[in-house]
Amino acid sequence: MAIPHLSKSKNGHYRYRRAVPEAFRETIGLLEIKKALGSDYATAMKRYGEVHKETERLFENAKNAPEPTDRDKVLRALKQAGVSRQQLETIVSGLGWGTDVQGLDGIWHGMVNEYEAAEAVGQKPKVSLEVIRAIGEQRLPPETYTAASALSFYLDSKRGPDASKNKQLENHIKNLQSRMIVVLGKEAVTKRPLEKFKREDARKLRDALLAQLNPNSVRRMFNMLRAAINKTIREYDLDAKNPLEKLEIKGAAASREDRYPFTEDDLKSLGPIMVKGPEDALGILWTILRDTGARNSEICRRKISEVDLENGSIAIPVGKSKNAVRIVPLSPSALAGAKFLATDKPADAFLFPSYATGRQTDSASQALMKRLRTVIKDEKKVVYSLRHRLKDRLRDTDCPADIQEEIMGHDAQNVAKNYGRGYSLEKKRAYLERVWAATPV
The missing domain is CATH 1.10.150 (DNA polymerase; domain 1)
Structure with a gap:
């Protein structure tokens, strides 16, 4: 059976040859995709799969690529006419075209002829009248933001x-x-x-x-x-309003119904399931999440240098917003687990190396969920429910809202709150200790 787009030359070399669909030629800039695959059949087949997949992706990207604007088409015509990079930079910066561009006249006449021919038969021309006028008047159409x-x-x-x-x-x-x-x-x-x-x-x-x-x-x-x-x-300082502002999406409001916080009975039942001894890395992760209210990825990606064992805290130097960057106190049990994980490890090592990079943080969540579901069957109660629970417990301790935001890493809406260094570690610990004291273990 013939393999699509595979050919073999007279000297025994395999090649991948595939015509670029006409609709994609302008975007890709090629009429045909040609790749040498080698003379060994097994190697060529392996290479064929890679090249074919790469070509399919190239075509898919071309299919979804934004159509070139009038400005893009004028710049493309200038490049086709042989304009140097330096000349192009001068034109783009708005300093003028200088002397006539050699070779552009023929391209311009070709555009005019194509436009008139398309108009004559009721078809849409490939380039707009604005492009033709811009080239004739030696000016660059303004940038279009879509x-x-x-x-x-x-x-x-x-x-x-x-x-x-x-x-x-x-x-x-x-x-x-x-x-x-x-x-x-x-x-x-x-x-x-x-x-x-x-x-x-x-x-x-x-x-x-x-x-x-x-x-x-x-x-x-x-x-x-x-x-x-x-x-x-x-x-780009556009004179435009965002039409999506305050657009209501019924049923999508973030609410407490999205995820239920754990009850104290839930935590009591989960205790021996989620923490299987003092050397259980997944159990230590659960404990830190439970007692800090941090997001799973925020803890999984931390390095040992970001844990202050002396002062009992963990630094979260990156986050979803400015206020997600913070230092959070660690409970005694969370600190004990962090000390165990840090023992005899270099400062630049990850606290949880199995869950620290790429999509491995998702693996940590899945592993925790596997344990959790052996006890908790309610689908609205998940690992993230620990975060909801801590927020509720902080409210119960009458913790001020801005201290809650600093502990949880929530994005403060009040601009004034973005000034200053924030609350001290001791102040945050004082409210967290009230929560830890009532947490079932």
Whole structure:
């Protein structure tokens, strides 16, 4: 059976050859994908699988890529005409085109002829009249910021050192953009300026997504899109309002019903199941989460140097927001577990090496859930319920709201709270000790 896109030359070398679909040629910049695979059949087959997968991904990215703007098309024509990088930088910076660009005249005439031919038969020209005019007048069309470019800008701004988290965010954004194109059309998402992205579009998108997904998923998507648009408006000083602001998504409000906190009876039942001795790493993780109210990933990724054994605290130097960066006191049992894990380990070692990187933090949560479900069957009670419980217990101790925020790492809405060094470790410990004293172990 013939293998698609595989050929063998006369001298016995295998090659991958595949024509680029016409719709993707302008984006990819090639007419054909050609890759040498070697002369050994087994090696060629292994390489074939890699190349084929890479090509499929290239085509998929081209399919979802934003359509080039008028500005992009003029820049592409300049490059095609042989404009140097230095000349291009001068044009983009707004300092003018200088002397006539050699070779551009022929490209311009070709665009005019194609435009007139398409108009004559009622077809849509490949380039707009604005592109043709801009080249003829030697000017660059203004930059266009779209919903698609806003999402791309947001993705670039959020990229960090964790490749798995970057890929996860990339997939979320790709999924959102694909859904937006289905609902609003590709041109509205990739070509329409943000200034013309209206409330009507936002409502249409919301209603379509609510018909397919649960309200909380829609809320998460809209939070991401709202942040991307806000970031683009601020960065490029656009005269535009975000049409997603204060848009209601029925059924998606964050509430205490999303996750139930554990009761004291729950914790009493869970004690011997979740902590299987003083040397149980997973049990130590549970204890730290229980007594600090921290997020699972915040503890799993900590290094030994970030645990202050003398003062009994753990530093969380990164987080979802500015206020998530904090120092939290450790209870005596959590501190004892941290001391055990830190013994004879270098300062730069992870406290929980099995759960510290990539998606391993998810593995920690799954391992804890496996133990938890042997006792607690209520699906609304999960590991994160420890965080809800601590918040409730801090309220019960009459702990001030701003101290609660510092302990929990919640994002404070009051700007004034972002000034100063925050509350002392002793002050936070005083309220936590009241919670620890009443915690079943």
